[in-house]
Amino acid sequence: MATLQRESDVAATREAVVAGLSAYNAARVGPRNSEPLALSLRDDHGVIVGGLIGELKWEWLHIDLLWIDEAHRGAGHGEALVALAETTARERGARGVYLSTMSIQAPQFYPRLGYQPCGVMEDYPVAGHRIHHFAKAL
Template identity: 45%
Template sequence: MTQKENYRFSLGRDDKAHEVVRSGLEAFNTALIGENPYHDFALYARDGQDQVVGGMFGHSGAGWLYIDYLWLHDSQRGQGLGAHLLGLAEEEARQRGCVGVFLYTYSFQAPGFYQKQGYQPMGVLDDCPPGYQRIYLKKSLTA
């Protein structure tokens, strides 16, 4: 622990402290913009044997759907399943009243795939991980 003046700083997991910070920021935001709950989102693709061969998950809130993970089994890539999953996610986002979808991918993953689906780059973080880029993309659902 590091101390400075009358404060004590701690690094590491602390569930009670986490809740104080989370609820404090939520109260601050709610006072300014009103209630804005976040809701989990999950969508999975299963084959004829009920095996998961792809899927995605994230959450919606603040008028946007955020896709945290999207994965397809190697055997399913290049066959349109990823585009179909994104289309279903976008429809769910509309049902939730979202104005758009956003996500990030890495330069070694599939930035071109997302751009083909109409996602526009909105930022790049270089050397994340070192030697690569983290690319942030969004797609408006209102246009």
């Protein structure tokens, strides 16, 4: 018999769920082969003024975060970070890239780089806004 309960030990519960789901997925599509990706843009003093955080998993790169400090926007740094991420993904055998961005961020940025919209969720993160999902074959 199984019972449902709320857990106070989130870390242990997460670990069990990730292990179970990973085993299930690996049995069907192979191991995840997860590899983190971190790229930075630094100013003349070495301070990070932009960057991209992602994860290579299976045959895809997931871009989780992309940020450029406002003082450095408009100079092509975002495009350069995405291009470097794509190059890295290709070198690691990825077939594509996927990501999400909110309407308050830069949904118009990614189509210029060849990304295709693959979904929109309305009223996220709050009513009147949306989150856009994009993908690109490499």
